Amino acid sequence: MPHRHKAGIRACAIRARKSIPATEALAMSRAAALRALAERELKGARAVHLYLPMKAAVEMDTASLACGLAAMDIPLMVPVIDCGNDYRNEDEEGGRLVSVVYRPGMPLVRSCFGSPEPLERSLGDEYMIDAVVVPLVAVDRSGYRLGYGKGFYDRFLARLQHMGVRPCRIGFGFSMQLHDRLPCDPWDEPLDLFVDENAVTRFYPYQDKACHE
Numbered sequence: 001m002p003h004r005h006k007a008g009i010r011a012c013a014i015r016a017r018k019s020i021p022a023t024e025a026l027a028m029s030r031a032a033a034l035r036a037l038a039e040r041e042l043k044g045a046r047a048v049h050l051y052l053p054m055k056a057a058v059e060m061d062t063a064s065l066a067c068g069l070a071a072m073d074i075p076l077m078v079p080v081i082d083c084g085n086d087y088r089n090e091d092e093e094g095g096r097l098v099s100v101v102y103r104p105g106m107p108l109v110r111s112c113f114g115s116p117e118p119l120e121r122s123l124g125d126e127y128m129i130d131a132v133v134v135p136l137v138a139v140d141r142s143g144y145r146l147g148y149g150k151g152f153y154d155r156f157l158a159r160l161q162h163m164g165v166r167p168c169r170i171g172f173g174f175s176m177q178l179h180d181r182l183p184c185d186p187w188d189e190p191l192d193l194f195v196d197e198n199a200v201t202r203f204y205p206y207q208d209k210a211c212h213e
């Protein structure tokens with residue numbers, strides 16, 4: 001069971017994010033993309049896995065970031081959640097997050113969770129992923145994040161690690177999403193960087209993942 005305070009903090013953070021007007025959110029997304037594109041972990045990546053935003057949820061938009069990376073000829077992949085049996089795994093009952101090839105402008109469809117996904121699903125080579133741009137509801141000063149509570153990214157990052165793939169994990173969001181401390185659980189996978197409209201924050205996670213109460 002996730003930490004008892006996560007659900008309440010998640011609900012507040014989702015509500016707060018939705019109060020950002022769309023035009024401001026777009027300007028902040030562009031500013032954050034410029035910051036991210038200057039980071040060596042992205043500029044030098046063989047391939048980048050990044051999310052496609054749910055605009056209604058006012059997630060930080062990755063469109064400028066994706067265009068900037070594509071202009072540098074960096075291959076892109078985006079998450080697809082398999083809601084059927086295609087990629088099912090006994091350990092991942094709710095479906096598994098996999099990486100499919102993405103080019104800006106590709107036709108998209110809505111997943112069963114409401115996130116956009118490419119209509120054309122061609123699996124990417126996950127061994128090439130040097131950076132993962134992770135969506136988040138909230139993040140803290142040690143790099144621990146709150147997502148939508150389904151564990152897709154925690155399991156995805158752990159699965160990559162198990163394959164021997166350890167990309168730079170980059171949270172992408174609004175500065176208002178950065179909290180001093182969030183509750184965390186033993187399965188939470190910490191981020192290395194958080195990029196927002198104002199700054200790039202580098203994290204040095206706790207050695208002891210016993211986490212905070």
Ligand SMILES: Nc1nc2c(c(=O)[nH]1)N(C=O)[C@@H](CNc1ccc(C(=O)N[C@@H](CCC(=O)O)C(=O)O)cc1)CN2
Nearest residue numbers: 014051052053054057079081113115135148150152153
């Ligand atoms: N843009 C984006 N893509 C993503 C994720 C994400 O968080 N953001 N995911 C991360 O795992 C995966 C999809 N999983 C998801 C799991 C739950 C919900 C969810 O609970 N959505 C809310 C609606 C959003 C809102 O209004 O805030 C809902 O259905 O109530 C969304 C996506 C992969 N792709």
Ligand SMILES: Nc1ncnc2c1ncn2[C@@H]1O[C@H](COP(=O)(O)OP(=O)(O)OP(=O)(O)O)[C@@H](O)[C@H]1O
Nearest residue numbers: 002006146147148149150151152153154155158187
């Ligand atoms: N490596 C893992 N193996 C099995 N289950 C996992 C793993 N990582 C996370 N989970 C499960 O996923 C759920 C994650 O809940 P939590 O509240 O921590 O989500 P979150 O960090 O907001 O999710 P997400 O990673 O989707 O953004 C928990 O029920 C947890 O048991």
